[in-house]
Amino acid sequence: MLRFSTAGESHGESLVALVSGLPAGVPVDQEFISRELWRRQRGYGRGGRMRIERDTAHILSGVRHGKTIGSPIAMTIANNDWKNWTEILPVEEGDAAKHKAVASPRPGHADLAGALKYNFSDARYVLERASARESTARVAAGSLAKLLLREVGVEVLSHVIRVGKAELSRPAKWEEIVALSEKDEVLLNCVDAEDEARMKAEVDGVLRTGDTVGGVFEVVVHGLPPGVGTHINWDERLDGLLAQAVMSLQAVKAVEIGRGVTAAESLGSTVHDAIGYEGAEEDFTKFSREHNNAGGIEGGISNGKDVVVRGYLKPISTLRRPLGSVSFETREPVKAAYERSDVCVVPAAGVASEAMVALAVARLVLEKFGGDSLGELKRNYIGYLEQIKQF
Ligand SMILES: Cc1cc2nc3c(=O)[nH]c(=O)nc-3n(C[C@H](O)[C@H](O)[C@H](O)COP(=O)(O)O)c2cc1C
Numbered sequence: 001m002l003r004f005s006t007a008g009e010s011h012g013e014s015l016v017a018l019v020s021g022l023p024a025g026v027p028v029d030q031e032f033i034s035r036e037l038w039r040r041q042r043g044y045g046r047g048g049r050m051r052i053e054r055d056t057a058h059i060l061s062g063v064r065h066g067k068t069i070g071s072p073i074a075m076t077i078a079n080n081d082w083k084n085w086t087e088i089l090p091v092e093e094g095d096a097a098k099h100k101a102v103a104s105p106r107p108g109h110a111d112l113a114g115a116l117k118y119n120f121s122d123a124r125y126v127l128e129r130a131s132a133r134e135s136t137a138r139v140a141a142g143s144l145a146k147l148l149l150r151e152v153g154v155e156v157l158s159h160v161i162r163v164g165k166a167e168l169s170r171p172a173k174w175e176e177i178v179a180l181s182e183k184d185e186v187l188l189n190c191v192d193a194e195d196e197a198r199m200k201a202e203v204d205g206v207l208r209t210g211d212t213v214g215g216v217f218e219v220v221v222h223g224l225p226p227g228v229g230t231h232i233n234w235d236e237r238l239d240g241l242l243a244q245a246v247m248s249l250q251a252v253k254a255v256e257i258g259r260g261v262t263a264a265e266s267l268g269s270t271v272h273d274a275i276g277y278e279g280a281e282e283d284f285t286k287f288s289r290e291h292n293n294a295g296g297i298e299g300g301i302s303n304g305k306d307v308v309v310r311g312y313l314k315p316i317s318t319l320r321r322p323l324g325s326v327s328f329e330t331r332e333p334v335k336a337a338y339e340r341s342d343v344c345v346v347p348a349a350g351v352a353s354e355a356m357v358a359l360a361v362a363r364l365v366l367e368k369f370g371g372d373s374l375g376e377l378k379r380n381y382i383g384y385l386e387q388i389k390q391f
Pocket residue numbers: 047108109110130131132133135249250251252314316317318340341342343345348349352
């Protein structure tokens with residue numbers, strides 16, 4: 001099974017990603033991994049930290065001569081900011097006075113629940129791991145999943161459809177989302193320039209007032225054939241795995257597949273995607289669908305249309321004008337601690353979620369088509385495409 005885990009703290013020496021279960025022979029393009037990491041770092045509304053870091057993944061194992069060899073792949077991503085934090089983090093040695101305790105937990109963060117759970121007298125160690133800096137390691141892992149998926153013609157990308165009250169006013173075309181991913185400069189990763197300007201104004205507004213803003217990103221899986229995931233067992237459904245994958249990202253508070261949210265208030269006749277038979281091949285088979293309200297998944301199985309997953313982000317919890325909290329030491333009311341912070345992370349969260357979606361889809365692709373080498377996987381894949389084309 002394709003598995004991955006991450007280690008590392010926000011201001012620790014390094015982040016670590018460990019990926020196992022990839023077949024042998026997958027080309028590993030280091031430049032692609034670096035670009036994915038860089039895509040996560042950019043976006044209008046990020047804080048000062050992203051100007052310090054230039055993330056690159058150092059591969060320690062599992063890859064030889066530019067290809068996977070079937071064994072686990074370990075990667076490290078150094079934290080440049082680490083050297084600035086050696087005495088700020090709780091220290092045994094050095095100047096204890098320089099230790100900057102998180103003395104009043106921040107509402108909306110893991111600070112209070114984590115300090116209670118792990119019996120810490122301040123929340124520093126909690127936020128060090130709870131921080132979304134961890135999602136950098138997910139993006140490194142996810143880029144390997146994307147490289148595998150690319151071999152079978154599947155691409156995973158994201159774009160932003162809402163920041164605060166400003167939303168994308170029209171549907172996005174796949175080609176537009178691809179074009180966004182190829183840009184070197186992005187503001188809010190929105191396919192429409194006018195809508196993006198309104199989104200930027202939302203960010204500018206909260207920058208002025210010391211507040212923060214959330215939004216919605218959409219991840220699209222393009223080129224996935226019908227038949228990935230299954231209705232047979234609850235924990236093998238594609239929709240269930242995607243929901244967990246995206247919901248597990250820091251600050252994501254709701255996940256929607258296709259027209260999931262508005263479907264709940266609509267009539268069935270307006271929601272379900274009527275089936276036709278074209279006789280000509282469209283999206284892998286001769287069957288056609290009028291719309292894609294289902295977001296490419298029916299019964300937990302991909303149906304050949306683009307898989308569309310949306311993540312709803314709450315506004316960032318760290319506020320320049322902090323909310324009320326309580327001092328860990330005195331139990332007196334105080335303002336919550338302020339740490340250098342982003343004010344809007346919707347584009348970055350979209351990129352991190354692409355990684356999570358790619359890992360979930362790659363897992364199910366490998367479960368369906370199997371194979372210990374890329375050649376074996378591709379043979380099974382091509383044979384299956386032939387089978388459904390004849391259906
Ligand atoms: C890419 C990304 C960057 C983030 N940056 C910040 C940040 O700078 N400041 C902050 O307070 N929260 C930030 N967050 C959100 C927090 O990590 C998250 O809200 C917190 O760990 C609590 O977890 P929860 O919101 O999932 O409950 C970020 C989230 C993402 C996805």
